[in-house]
Amino acid sequence: MLKPADSLVPLSPAIANRWSPRSFDRVAEISDTDLTAILEAGRWSPSTNNQQPWRFIVAKRGDAHFENLTKNFMGFNATWAPHASALVLVAAVTTNEDGSARPFALYDAGLASAFMTVEANNRGIAVHPIAGFNRDVVKAEYSLPDNFTQTAILVLGKQAPASALIDPALIEREKAPRVRKPLTELVVAGLPVSEDLQISA
Numbered sequence: 001m002l003k004p005a006d007s008l009v010p011l012s013p014a015i016a017n018r019w020s021p022r023s024f025d026r027v028a029e030i031s032d033t034d035l036t037a038i039l040e041a042g043r044w045s046p047s048t049n050n051q052q053p054w055r056f057i058v059a060k061r062g063d064a065h066f067e068n069l070t071k072n073f074m075g076f077n078a079t080w081a082p083h084a085s086a087l088v089l090v091a092a093v094t095t096n097e098d099g100s101a102r103p104f105a106l107y108d109a110g111l112a113s114a115f116m117t118v119e120a121n122n123r124g125i126a127v128h129p130i131a132g133f134n135r136d137v138v139k140a141e142y143s144l145p146d147n148f149t150q151t152a153i154l155v156l157g158k159q160a161p162a163s164a165l166i167d168p169a170l171i172e173r174e175k176a177p178r179v180r181k182p183l184t185e186l187v188v189a190g191l192p193v194s195e196d197l198q199i200s201a
Contacts, residue, residue, distance in 0.1 A: 041119035
């Protein structure tokens with residue numbers, strides 16, 4: 001199912017066609033090459049002073065890490081996210097070696113997640129980031145230091161039809177159109193943007 005962005009001007013396909021499905025193919029596998037490329041995209045994303053504060057826990061369906069992460073999904077995430085092919089937990093290292101704060105670590109980790117998402121979509125792999133998981137248990141199981149802030153888990157896999165979700169409420173959400181606030185609301189100063197702007201592709 002495609003939900004291309006209704007943008008004022010044409011965007012690159014990897015961005016225009018990106019959305020966060022919940023229906024994933026329960027048997028599809030992700031290759032090591034694709035997963036490595038996605039992680040490499042995160043590794044090469046920009047960061048403040050090149051500090052590269054992101055850290056990843058990587059899991060593929062069938063391994064112990066996948067089981068560890070999926071058992072900690074909360075709410076309705078537990079009903080659909082375990083069907084994915086792989087998971088990447090993204091954490092940010094929020095302090096330097098001397099204990100001083102890295103105020104932009106979360107921003108940088110978000111950039112890494114975005115770069116990984118774009119690379120995945122470019123390879124035909126759907127991504128849905130989730131925040132609903134038990135961070136305390138994950139922290140304990142992986143002995144994560146206190147300065148590791150878990151930001152999200154990227155759920156990766158091959159998109160399946162909406163009907164595969166079974167739950168009518170989730171199917172409805174899966175089929176719902178993508179909605180974004182207008183640029184006129186988001187741009188608070190600077191370039192005046194008209195919602196009537198029409199530029200041909």
